[in-house]
Amino acid sequence: MDKGFFEQVYDIVAEIPAGKVMSYGQIAELLGHPRGARTVGWAMRSCPDELNLPWHRVVKKDGSLAPYMTLGVNFGDDIRRHLLEEDGVEFLPDGRVDMEQHQL
DNA sequence: CATTTGACTTTGA
DNA sequence: TTCAAAGCCAAAT
Helix, strand or coil: CCCCHHHHHHHHHHHCCCCCEEEHHHHHHHCCCCCCHHHHHHHHHHCCHHHCCCHHHEECCCCCECCCCCCCCCCCHHHHHHHHHHHCCCECCCCCECHHHHEC
């Protein structure tokens, strides 16, 4: 398979069901790279809009949303929350996703 | 071909 | 408990 790491990540992220979230390490592990969390994030950094990837469903292991260093910050925290709420994800009072319920 | 970077994770103090 | 630093992998330059 000439498929690059990106393609694998995109495929998995695209397969994340609504109302569910996945951590970078989790995805990396599925790809066979338990330590490739950074690489997964890197794939997302490419942010292929054409695939319309639900990258907002990809969170940190703690359940907090990714900081998105790109563009310095901000995509709008409200936007991320809105996207997840739209997917049916419940937010904890800490501002984190309820991974206990949403993490696969 | 070698170096740098980057949406993370884990461990140490 | 919270803060800081190191480690790792793959793509881009």
